[in-house]
Amino acid sequence: AQKITQTQPGMFVQEKEAVTLDCTYDTSDQSYGLFWYKQPSSGEMIFLIYQGSYDEQNATEGRYSLNFQKARKSANLVISASQLGDSAMYFCAMSTTGANNLFFGTGTRLTVIP
Amino acid sequence: EPEVTQTPSHQVTQMGQEVILRCVPISNHLYFYWYRQILGQKVEFLVSFYNNEISEKSEIFDDQFSVERPDGSNFTLKIRSTKLEDSAMYFCASSTGVNSYNEQFFGPGTRLTVL
Secondary structure (H helix, E strand, O other): OOEEEOOOOEEEEEOOOOEEEOOEEEOOOOOEEEEEEEEOOOOOOEEEEEEEOOOOOOOEEOOEEEEEEOOOOEEEEEEOOOOHHHOEEEEEEEEEOOEEEEEEOOOEEEEEEO | OOOOEEEOOEEEEOOOOOEEEEEEOOOOOOEEEEEEEOOOOOEEEEEEEEOOEEEEEOOOOOOOEEEEOOOOOOEEEEEOOOOHHHOEEEEEEEEOOOOOOOOOEEOOOEEEEEO
């Protein structure tokens, strides 16, 4: 069975600082993908970044990077130079080949302080 | 940029009534999904759909739920007799494939309130 754990219900960060949101996962599949989504207060789910289990390099997308540590089964999201607009819920999710659905964590609410 | 659309954005219904939530997936996508998110909780998978049939469903997706692709563009979720606990945000998503690297694109959601 697949499981995603986000242990930080809430995080605060000063504007322009970097912040790391934690995500650990568990799966017996060798091929899987890890995703991060942002959910602002308006409710939509916005895709941020993807990391494949066979990718050797950490994924980066603009100010977002994914710190992938396969042996530890962790896929932490790093947001650099935080902006006020980054205040939102952040969800880590996993998919596995053959199980065509996403498993989500419980989310982390990030608040950026001016 | 192509996007998934959902209607209505908010639906209020009485307990026991039927509701149909509508989605228009991205046009060249082949796989369609419904997820729900009860207020303040995580997003949960309901069902996936491919080639005009359900490919996978969760234990949440019981006999009260059904999905349909009535034409070449719409994808619907029907709840036959709504319960209070069906109140949630319902997200439709679509993807080009079913491999672990296929990104699922989410619609903006329909907030269902059952009174």
